Amino acid sequence: MPVIECDPDRARERLAAAGVDVEPGNTDHEQWRASYDGATAVAYEDKVVVQGGDTGRMEALLREGGGRVHAYFDGASRGNPGPAAVGYVLVTDEGIVAEGGERIGRATNNRAEYEALVKVLEVASDYGFDDVRVRGDSELIVKQVRGEWNANDPDLRERRVRVRELLTEFDEWSIEHVPREINDRADELANEALDDD
DSSP, rough: OOOSSHHHHHHHHHHHHTTTEEEEEEEOOOOOEETEEEEEEEOOOOOEEEEEEEEHHHHHHHHHSEEEEEEEEEEEESSSEEEEEEEEEEEEEEEEEEEEEEEEEEEOHHHHHHHHHHHHHHHHHTTSEEEEEESSOOOOHHHHTTTOOOOHHHHHHHHHHHHHHTTTTTEEEEEOOOGGGGGHHHHHHHHHHHHOO
């Protein structure tokens, strides 16, 4: 159960600005309560306690500043092209903030990798992070995004442009190629999404 040390009045303002209904607390010690995306936040004198299954989005709304996140991405395609899916994981010093996998229809493996990168950047942006450290096991995608390799395929060029647009939303960012074993959770989530019927 995450505990966020913060000013409850400012946290309440951020929730209200995001369209979250804030209600009075249930006890004398609770300043207010709010529910959002399957999580409930309860404010006390100098902190907010978040409960529920997926607390990441609520935590993102309550956080004072953006902070740094490590973003792992992976795309999977069975056939080239074939049924495809993406997997992503966002990790901070406190642990996993968000993770997911979903099918994206038919795609080549490289397109699936780009779609996974777009997805993880969109989620990191939604969560309000201002510093993203991206890691993926596709050397092609990493080097194209960094401008070290050209993207000759028009479809991949278009996705690279989208990635670069998303990266401008962060104050700081980096992207690096990592071995597959470092990226195993994102890979697992992409393959689980493909396995789901």
